[in-house]
Amino acid sequence: MNAPTHPDHLLPQLNLRAVPQAMIDALKARFGERCSTALVVREQHGRDESSFAAPPPSAVVFAESTADVADAVKLAAQYQVPVIPFGVGTSLEGHLLAVQGGISMDVSRMNRVLSINAEDLTVTVQPGVTRKQLNEEVKSTGLFFPIDPGADATLGGMSATRASGTNAVRYGTMRENVLALEVVTASGEVIRTGTRAKKSSAGYDLTRLMVGSEGTLGVITEVTVKLYPLPEAISAAVCSFPSIEAAVRTTIEVIQMGVPIARVELIDHNTVRMVNAHSKLGLREEPMLLMEFHGSPSSVKEQAELVQELASGHGGNAFEWASTPEERTRLWTARHNAYFAAIQSRPGCRAISTDTCVPISRLADCLLESVAEVDASGIPYFLVGHVGDGNFHFGYLIDPDKPEERVVAEGLNHKLVTRALALEGTCTGEHGVGLHKMDFLVTETGNGAVNMMRTIKRALDPLNIMNPGKIFTL
Amino acid sequence: MNAPTHPDHLLPQLNLRAVPQAMIDALKARFGERCSTALVVREQHGRDESSFAAPPPSAVVFAESTADVADAVKLAAQYQVPVIPFGVGTSLEGHLLAVQGGISMDVSRMNRVLSINAEDLTVTVQPGVTRKQLNEEVKSTGLFFPIDPGADATLGGMSATRASGTNAVRYGTMRENVLALEVVTASGEVIRTGTRAKKSSAGYDLTRLMVGSEGTLGVITEVTVKLYPLPEAISAAVCSFPSIEAAVRTTIEVIQMGVPIARVELIDHNTVRMVNAHSKLGLREEPMLLMEFHGSPSSVKEQAELVQELASGHGGNAFEWASTPEERTRLWTARHNAYFAAIQSRPGCRAISTDTCVPISRLADCLLESVAEVDASGIPYFLVGHVGDGNFHFGYLIDPDKPEERVVAEGLNHKLVTRALALEGTCTGEHGVGLHKMDFLVTETGNGAVNMMRTIKRALDPLNIMNPGKIFTL
Numbered sequence: 048m049n050a051p052t053h054p055d056h057l058l059p060q061l062n063l064r065a066v067p068q069a070m071i072d073a074l075k076a077r078f079g080e081r082c083s084t085a086l087v088v089r090e091q092h093g094r095d096e097s098s099f100a101a102p103p104p105s106a107v108v109f110a111e112s113t114a115d116v117a118d119a120v121k122l123a124a125q126y127q128v129p130v131i132p133f134g135v136g137t138s139l140e141g142h143l144l145a146v147q148g149g150i151s152m153d154v155s156r157m158n159r160v161l162s163i164n165a166e167d168l169t170v171t172v173q174p175g176v177t178r179k180q181l182n183e184e185v186k187s188t189g190l191f192f193p194i195d196p197g198a199d200a201t202l203g204g205m206s207a208t209r210a211s212g213t214n215a216v217r218y219g220t221m222r223e224n225v226l227a228l229e230v231v232t233a234s235g236e237v238i239r240t241g242t243r244a245k246k247s248s249a250g251y252d253l254t255r256l257m258v259g260s261e262g263t264l265g266v267i268t269e270v271t272v273k274l275y276p277l278p279e280a281i282s283a284a285v286c287s288f289p290s291i292e293a294a295v296r297t298t299i300e301v302i303q304m305g306v307p308i309a310r311v312e313l314i315d316h317n318t319v320r321m322v323n324a325h326s327k328l329g330l331r332e333e334p335m336l337l338m339e340f341h342g343s344p345s346s347v348k349e350q351a352e353l354v355q356e357l358a359s360g361h362g363g364n365a366f367e368w369a370s371t372p373e374e375r376t377r378l379w380t381a382r383h384n385a386y387f388a389a390i391q392s393r394p395g396c397r398a399i400s401t402d403t404c405v406p407i408s409r410l411a412d413c414l415l416e417s418v419a420e421v422d423a424s425g426i427p428y429f430l431v432g433h434v435g436d437g438n439f440h441f442g443y444l445i446d447p448d449k450p451e452e453r454v455v456a457e458g459l460n461h462k463l464v465t466r467a468l469a470l471e472g473t474c475t476g477e478h479g480v481g482l483h484k485m486d487f488l489v490t491e492t493g494n495g496a497v498n499m500m501r502t503i504k505r506a507l508d509p510l511n512i513m514n515p516g517k518i519f520t521l
Numbered sequence: 522m523n524a525p526t527h528p529d530h531l532l533p534q535l536n537l538r539a540v541p542q543a544m545i546d547a548l549k550a551r552f553g554e555r556c557s558t559a560l561v562v563r564e565q566h567g568r569d570e571s572s573f574a575a576p577p578p579s580a581v582v583f584a585e586s587t588a589d590v591a592d593a594v595k596l597a598a599q600y601q602v603p604v605i606p607f608g609v610g611t612s613l614e615g616h617l618l619a620v621q622g623g624i625s626m627d628v629s630r631m632n633r634v635l636s637i638n639a640e641d642l643t644v645t646v647q648p649g650v651t652r653k654q655l656n657e658e659v660k661s662t663g664l665f666f667p668i669d670p671g672a673d674a675t676l677g678g679m680s681a682t683r684a685s686g687t688n689a690v691r692y693g694t695m696r697e698n699v700l701a702l703e704v705v706t707a708s709g710e711v712i713r714t715g716t717r718a719k720k721s722s723a724g725y726d727l728t729r730l731m732v733g734s735e736g737t738l739g740v741i742t743e744v745t746v747k748l749y750p751l752p753e754a755i756s757a758a759v760c761s762f763p764s765i766e767a768a769v770r771t772t773i774e775v776i777q778m779g780v781p782i783a784r785v786e787l788i789d790h791n792t793v794r795m796v797n798a799h800s801k802l803g804l805r806e807e808p809m810l811l812m813e814f815h816g817s818p819s820s821v822k823e824q825a826e827l828v829q830e831l832a833s834g835h836g837g838n839a840f841e842w843a844s845t846p847e848e849r850t851r852l853w854t855a856r857h858n859a860y861f862a863a864i865q866s867r868p869g870c871r872a873i874s875t876d877t878c879v880p881i882s883r884l885a886d887c888l889l890e891s892v893a894e895v896d897a898s899g900i901p902y903f904l905v906g907h908v909g910d911g912n913f914h915f916g917y918l919i920d921p922d923k924p925e926e927r928v929v930a931e932g933l934n935h936k937l938v939t940r941a942l943a944l945e946g947t948c949t950g951e952h953g954v955g956l957h958k959m960d961f962l963v964t965e966t967g968n969g970a971v972n973m974m975r976t977i978k979r980a981l982d983p984l985n986i987m988n989p990g991k992i993f994t995l
Contacts, residue, residue, distance in 0.1 A: 166777060166882035209722040220720050222729070223697055238969035244878040245910050246694050247947035248683040248733055250954055250962050250992050251974045255696070255729035259722055276779035303640060305750035346820050404718040408640035436719050473721035480724055488724050495712035499981065500725045506980030507973065518724050 062516065063148040066105035070126040074106055074150070077118055081109040092131075092151035095138035096198075098397050098447075099482055104131060104145040109153045113229060113237055113268040119152060120266065121235035123512050131514050132262040134175060134201030138208065139400055140481025142261055146516040152266055154203055160184045161269065169226060169243050171271040174203025190274040193218035193309075196477065197383045202270045208479040209259030213382070216302075216435030217309045217341065218275065220477065225258050229269035233508035243271060256503075261479050262514035264507050278309075278341035282351060283375045284366035286358050287333040291315055291418060291430075293361040294334045295411045298434045300357045302407045306350055310339035311435040315418070318385055318429040325388030326381040331364075336434075337382055338366075339375070382431070389429035389442055396427070396444040399456045403467035404438035404476030413470050414439060417463045424455055438476035465490075480518045488519065536990065537622040540579035544600040548580055548624070551592055555583040566605075566625035569612035570672075572871050572921075573956055578605060578619040583627045587703060587711055587742040593626060594740065595709035597986050605988050606736040608649060608675030612682065613874055614955025616735055620990040626740055628677055634658045635743065643700060643717050645745040648677025664748040667692035667783075670951065671857045676744045682953040683733030687856070690776075690909030691783040691815065692749065694951065699732050703743035707982035717745060730977075735953050736988035738981050752783075752815035756825060757849045758840035760832050761807040765789055765892060765904075767835035768808045769885045772908045774831045776881045780824055784813035785909040789892070792859055792903040799862030800855040805838070810908075811856055812840075813849075856905070863903035863916055870901070870918040873930045877941035878912035878950030887944050888913060891937045898929055912950035939964075954992045962993065 074082040083089070084106045093103030105128075110116045123130045129149025136143060145151070157173035160181065164170065165188040172181060177199045181192050194205060196212035204210070206228065211220035218224070227241030230253075240253035257264060288294040291313070298311055313336060314322065320332045338354065340347040355366055369375045381388075390398060405413045414432070421428050421441060432439025441463070443456035464474045464487050474480075474487035489497050497519055504511075504521065511521055548556040557563070558580045567577030579602075584590045597604045603623025610617060619625070631647035634655065638644065639662040646655060651673045655666050670679060670686035678684070680702065685694035692698065701715030704727075714727035731738060762768040765787070772785055787810060788796065794806045812828065814821040829840055843849045855862075864872060879887045888906070895902050895915060906913025915937070917930035938948045938961050948954075948961035963971050971993055978985075978995065985995055 164880065164882065166773075167880035168777070169880065209720075209726070211720055215720060219697070222720070222726065223693070232969070232973065236969050238973060239967055240970055242942075242947050242965065243880045243945040244912075244947040244950065245880070246683075246685055246689060246696070246878055246912065246950050248876075248949045248951050248953040249947050249958070249965055250733070250971065251738075251977060252683070252696065252726075252729045252733050253970055253973060255726045256977075259724070259726050264725075276777070278779075299640075303642070303750070305752075343820075343823055345823060346817075349817055349819060402722075404720055406638065406641035406643065406717045406719070408638065438718075438720065468716075471717040473716050473718040473723050475722045476718065476720050477722050479722040484723070491716065491723055493713055495706070495710050496714055496727055497724065499706065499712060499727060502980050503725060503730075503977055506976050 061101055061146055063102065064129065066128050066148060066150065067126055070122060070128055071106055073122050074108060074119065078108055083107045092133050092143070092153060093145055095136050095141060095143040097139055097141040097481065097483065098399060099141040099144055101144040101146050104149055104151040107151045107153055109156055111156050113231065116152060116154070116231045116266050116268050117235045117237055120231050120233070123150065124234055124510055127510050127512060129512050129515050130266065132203065132207065132266045134204035135177065137198040137200045137204065138481065139478045140483045142208065142479060142481045142514070142517055144482065146482065155201065157268065163188060164243065165190055167243060168274045169271055170274055171269060172202050174201055174267045174270060176202050178202065178205065185274060189277050191277050192272060192274055194221060194224055202272065203267045206258050206267050206270050207260065207262050209477065211477040213310045213312055213433060215433060216311060217307055221258055222255060224273045225254055225270060226273060227271040228254055228257050228267055230257055230265040231268055232265045233510065233513050259479070261481065261517050263504060263517055264513060280344040280347040281339060281341055281375065282347050283339045283369040283378055284351065285330065285335055285337055285378070286366050287331045287335045287364045289362045291334045292411060292415055293363065294336050295414055295434060297358045297361045297363060298336065299407050299410060301354055302435055306353055308338060308350060308354065308435060309341040310337065312337040312382055313432040313434040313439065314382070314385065315430040318389065318431060321388040321392045321429060322381050322385055325391055326384055328381050337378060385429055385431050386442060389444060393427050393444045395446065397447045398442040398444055399460065400478070401441045401460050401463055402475045402478040403463055403472055404436060405467050405470045405472030407437045409470035409472065410434060410437045413467055413472065416466060417441065420462060421459055424459055426452060426455055426459065436476065437472065482517065485519055535575055535620055537576065538603060540602050540622060540624065541600055544596060544602055545580055547596050548582060548593065552582055557581045566607050566617065566627060567619055569610050569615060569617040571613055571615040571955065571957065572873060573615040573618055575618040575620050578623055578625040581625045581627055583630055585630050587705065590626060590628070590705045590740050590742050591709045591711055594705050594707070597624065598708055598984055601984050601986060603986050603989050604740065606677065606681065606740045608678035609651065611672035611674045611678065612955065613952045614957045616682065616953060616955045616988070616991055618956065620956065629675065631742065637662060638717065639664055641717060642748045643745055644748055645743060646676050648675060648741045648744060650676050652676065652679065659748060663751050665751050666746060666748055668695060668698055676746065677741045680732050680741050680744050681734065681736050683951070685951040687784045687786055687907060689907060690785060691781055695732055696729060698747045699728055699744060700747060701745040702728055702731050702741055704731055704739040705742055706739045707984065707987050735955065735991050737978060737991055738987060754818040754821040755813060755815055755849070756821050757813045757843040757852055758825065759804065759809055759811055760840050761805045761809045761838045763836045765808045766885060766889055767837065768810050769888055769908060771832045771835045771837060772810065773881050773884060775828055776909055780827055782812060782824060782828065782909060783815040784811065786811040786856055787906040787908040787913065788856070788859065789904040792863065792905060795862040795866045795903060796855050796859055799865055800858055802855050811852060859903055859905050860916060863918060867901050867918045869920065871921045872916040872918055873934065874952070875915045875934050875937055876949045876952040877937055877946055878910060879941050879944045879946030881911045883944035883946065884908060884911045887941055887946065890940060891915065894936055895933055898933055900926060900929055900933065910950065911946065956991065959993055
């Protein structure tokens with residue numbers, strides 16, 4: 048999801064470490080103008096799309112190569128100063144905030160596609176390449192990169208947060224799609240994790256240890272991901288339902304029957320109204336599923352017929368088709384803009400996003416009880432979901448001038464997460480832990496597992512300089 | 522692959538640690554007859570399907586619960602004695618050998634399916650459940666577990682080695698299919714990694730750190746894996762080709778076009794001859810692909826027609842269909858028995874297996890040059906491959922009484938691995954590193970990455986008691 052930046056909630060748990068002037072001098076000597084201490088630059092790098100705020104980092108280094116990153120990290124290790132990797136700033140969970148001080152390592156200029164191996168369906172990119180840029184650059188090969196978290200995030204950031212989004216139901220998440228990484232470790236060493244082979248049993252899976260580590264174990268400087276042949280046929284459809292429950296129960300059946308649907312997104316009636324107003328669409332203002340089918344023409348037809356049949360069984364209307372690429376793009380852009388549409392619906396508001404994910408059979412219970420709770424609270428909200436994966440997002444639209452609304456919203460989120468965990472789900476399907484879910488992580492996985500994470504962190508980053516204070520406290 | 526046990530190659534790098542009598546006494550007191558020191562039991566647990574040998578472990582504990590495992594590991598930690606997890610002994614790389622002494626932790630009696638969640642397509646099992654047992658127990662739900670390494674291995678062992686096999690080209694490996702684990706750590710603590718949610722961004726991916734860790738970070742005591750709806754239609758076919766190259770080039774095109782083929786296995790003409798003799802089949806003694814297609818009837822038909830067209834372009838014959846379930850089972854059993862068939866073709870021989878995996882575009886180069894080398898060496902061999910993944914296995918059939926043949930075989934493997942790594946592949950697609958590929962691992966991934974693995978190992982197992990001496994030396 049996209050979101051405007053609006054740091055308005057100062058974190059209580061700041062633990063600022065000083066950045067010595069000697070370190071700033073050394074960075075300036077090494078990087079010249081590519082090390083900035085201008086307040087406006089620091090402030091831009093000291094926030095993300097979460098609603099938290101902290102003092103900005105002491106400096107921003109604009110890396111243009113792996114050697115740049117390694118040199119900056121070596122200096123940071125020498126002066127024991129935190130390093131916070133920064134792509135394009137779309138984190139929703141406070142990953143980018145300098146809660147322990149330090150420097151921001153901006154890799155957005157490392158934005159080259161290094162090698163397209165179309166025959167192997169792989170591509171290697173620098174971490175600052177965004178997903179839209181990547182798809183633009185591989186378009187002529189007939190391949191595409193499916194992971195789509197909404198925001199035009201960087202591949203480095205998507206790897207670091209184990210991102211996914213609308214296509215994950217068919218193509219998996221960054222967990223399944225990253226083949227190998229180059230990483231600058233906490234000591235400034237450059238390592239490679241994995242090869243371009245599709246599978247391997249060669250030692251510990253360092254690739255997947257780094258994917259989702261939120262910058263706390265190293266800076267990702269190269270990413271090799273899988274590509275997929277553009278489907279011969281793509282069809283997108285909208286289906287309205289008499290209730291959220293009907294839409295959710297249809298989705299559950301679609302998944303349980305193994306239909307290889309490429310996208311199946313829930314939007315509640317309220318959010319459809321917001322989207323209509325924002326994107327000038329004339330969608331029926333009822334709960335709906337936005338779907339996309341990929342495959343051969345006959346396979347797409349077969350999938351769509353089966354899903355239509357299942358939907359009809361729950362009172363779903365006839366599919367409305369977005370048959371041209373332009374109509375499809377318009378529909379998905381509207382979906383991705385649901386966040387902005389919602390924000391506009393309550394001028395001056397802030398959104399607090401949830402991110403639970405549950406096993407598909409628990410989806411109706413988890414979602415419907417939570418909808419009832421939010422409705423009862425009186426807080427305006429939007430609701431969208433990658434429901435084929437059991438993952439959905441509420442956005443509680445709070446007035447930042449009314450602290451009591453934030454308290455209510457956080458209380459709703461707490462109840463939602465507690466419910467999701469009781470249903471064998473997770474507190475975060477795709478946004479990451481960051482600052483916001485550290486307590487939930489312990490509840491979800493237990494002290495034993497979190498302590499194992501801490502042990503790994505201490506071993507690989509003994510000075511605690513890699514994005515410290517995220518995922519867990521040490 | 523299955524293989525008879527034949528330890529005949531004593532390892533030079535033994536580093537035996539004594540197991541104090543007090544520890545044996547403590548184990549006997551805790552486990553009674555479920556702790557055995559009988560030589561025959563120890564010898565059975567001191568070898569696997571590799572061709573290595575080492576003195577057997579000092580005792581074998583037959584665990585029946587997670588608490589059993591935890592208690593035994595706590596005693597091992599107290600006495601600083603190695604613990605080697607053991608399922609059904611099908612490792613091919615020496616994982617089960619007590620190269621540093623210690624005890625074998627047999628989990629084969631932990632063989633209960635704990636919960637089938639058919640609605641979520643997940644199942645949780647104890648680590649001693651084998652893949653065939655699992656498929657038998659979930660059959661009535663209309664679901665199946667696709668990972669098929671040939672041998673009827675345990676889910677614990679398959680997790681520990683990141684196993685895959687014939688279906689991985691469509692369904693992925695254990696990496697993609699394990700959702701969560703319960704693990705007894707090196708201190709005897711019980712932790713859980715992950716939930717039943719299909720995706721998650723909740724902290725470090727401990728599940729995938731454990732998958733493929735070969736028993737060196739803990740003992741797996743529960744495994745939650747994905748299941749899949751049994752396809753509406755399944756068709757298996759055999760296609761003969763004028764050359765290995767023609768079969769491989771067909772496979773490359775199938776993968777590059779994104780055909781969702783469920784299995785595509787190469788068998789060379791020589792191995793077909795062995796399989797015919799062993800399994801009384803009348804297969805044409807030419808290089809061939811064994812294929813399987815899963816999907817709706819029309820999708821299966823469409824896939825098969827497309828692959829037939831691609832095969833014909835390379836001189837492939839008309840598909841011969843195994844249309845009944847019985848014929849299919851017969852065909853795949855014959856494939857899985859290729860190892861035994863090969864062993865029988867040279868009475869008294871031993872097989873040394875290779876396991877390289879390369880990006881699909883490099884498969885022809887890697888395979889054909891290696892075939893030429895083996896042919897030139899005069900060593901008899903078999904050749905089978907999960908070629909859709911770029912993974913294939915030579916089995917060099919050596920006479921154990923002729924050490925010079927082992928030298929030639931290891932030399933061939935060395936050349937093969939060197940070639941695969943130069944082609945951006947891996948030294949092990951699915952068997953693991955074990956004892957055999959420690960040097961190759963360093964060549965493949967570099968000292969930096971292997972040192973990171975060592976750092977993690979030292980942090981999580983400071984006494985070095987969890988299957989020490991495997992993957993890397995400390």
